[in-house]
Amino acid sequence: MHVYNFSAGPAVLPKAVLAQARDEMLDWHGSGMSVMEMSHRGKEFQEIAHQAEADLRELLAIPDNYKVLFLQGGASSQFAMVPMNLLRGKSQVDYINTGIWSEKAIEEAQRYATVNVAASARNRVPPKVEWELDAEAAYVHYVANETVGGVEFHWTPDTGKVPLVADMSSNILSKPIDVSRYGLIYAGAQKNIGPAGLTLVIVREDMIGETLPGTPTMFDYRIQAEQHSMYNTPPTYALYIAGLVFRHLKNEGGLSAAAERNRVKADLLYSYLDASDFYLCPVARDSRSRMNIPFTLHNSRLDEEFLCGADDRGLLQLKGHRLVGGMRASIYNAMPLAGVQALVAYMQEFAERRS
Ligand SMILES: *Cc1c(COP(=O)(O)O)cnc(C)c1O
Numbered sequence: 001m002h003v004y005n006f007s008a009g010p011a012v013l014p015k016a017v018l019a020q021a022r023d024e025m026l027d028w029h030g031s032g033m034s035v036m037e038m039s040h041r042g043k044e045f046q047e048i049a050h051q052a053e054a055d056l057r058e059l060l061a062i063p064d065n066y067k068v069l070f071l072q073g074g075a076s077s078q079f080a081m082v083p084m085n086l087l088r089g090k091s092q093v094d095y096i097n098t099g100i101w102s103e104k105a106i107e108e109a110q111r112y113a114t115v116n117v118a119a120s121a122r123n124r125v126p127p128k129v130e131w132e133l134d135a136e137a138a139y140v141h142y143v144a145n146e147t148v149g150g151v152e153f154h155w156t157p158d159t160g161k162v163p164l165v166a167d168m169s170s171n172i173l174s175k176p177i178d179v180s181r182y183g184l185i186y187a188g189a190q191k192n193i194g195p196a197g198l199t200l201v202i203v204r205e206d207m208i209g210e211t212l213p214g215t216p217t218m219f220d221y222r223i224q225a226e227q228h229s230m231y232n233t234p235p236t237y238a239l240y241i242a243g244l245v246f247r248h249l250k251n252e253g254g255l256s257a258a259a260e261r262n263r264v265k266a267d268l269l270y271s272y273l274d275a276s277d278f279y280l281c282p283v284a285r286d287s288r289s290r291m292n293i294p295f296t297l298h299n300s301r302l303d304e305e306f307l308c309g310a311d312d313r314g315l316l317q318l319k320g321h322r323l324v325g326g327m328r329a330s331i332y333n334a335m336p337l338a339g340v341q342a343l344v345a346y347m348q349e350f351a352e353r354r355s
Helices: 015-024 043-060 074-086 100-109 221-226 236-251 254-275 300-312 337-354
Strands: 066-071 092-097 114-120 140-143 164-167 184-188 199-204 292-297 327-330
Touching: 015 236, 043 066, 043 236, 043 254, 066 221, 074 100, 074 164, 074 184, 074 199, 074 221, 092 100, 100 114, 100 140, 199 221, 236 254, 254 292, 254 337, 292 300, 300 327, 300 337
Parallel strands: 092 114, 092 140, 140 164, 164 184
Antiparallel strands: 066 199, 184 199, 292 327
């Protein structure tokens, strides 16, 4: 039986990447070592890290005046690192609240700054006209894709002179973005980049260098940038796998091609949901995520039976987040179209059987 893993994270990785990692597991490129045994300062690993950054820069067309940092601590650490590094003498920050991850970011920022929630909505992205931004804010923060709620920005906010900061944990690399529109972008790796344990930060050079008093050395972007993310031991194996994913995406035609594949997959599932009166998608059409698709059964008493039947067919991890219930299909870059087709076929059959 073929297994399709719809987990929200850690999540599915490209089979070709896993196969390459298997082939190189005991002996990386004739070095006689596994990557996980290598010194992070040795020439082999330096080559791996350098290539990973170069490939990522090419994929996202990252301008030269941006630093790429490979850190640890997850996106959750960025909830604190962002205000610690970006307040730069100011005390006010703007946050857009579109769901659970926005709330967590806001809660953490409140430890360091006065947070103005400039707009707030559920199941939709609040249009720019609803935003009440503070011209004195140090930055504007938003979550580009709410992984739990399935709400995604399909546009980049224009915040004028105030730097824009985005949590892209669950949609980075799913489509091309214009990095130059941002002051800072961050993402935990375990959704669309690679294994858990690695956190990506892309930050414009002029934003770094002035931290809050008491900021830990490890939390200082400037130090991490000066040390090429090797102030201490980086998550070497996770970074190696991320590098293989970057290379794989390049070989598959880059991010425009990825965006087109993701559009086709998401359209297939949403158009089935919209045509059905057995299932329901709670998210407004213009705000629907192409990565995480939440849906409910009209009759929630059938939830357990639906999930058991899905498991029997190798359609795994479809249970919705514990805080919202229902179902959620996460269909990141590495989910093949065949996986979404198998899911829709099962949903159709289940609906016919239980209507
Ligand atoms: C998963 C996720 C996080 C938390 O990531 P960790 O790496 O577990 O800290 C934050 N924001 C978004 C949008 C996420 O999807």
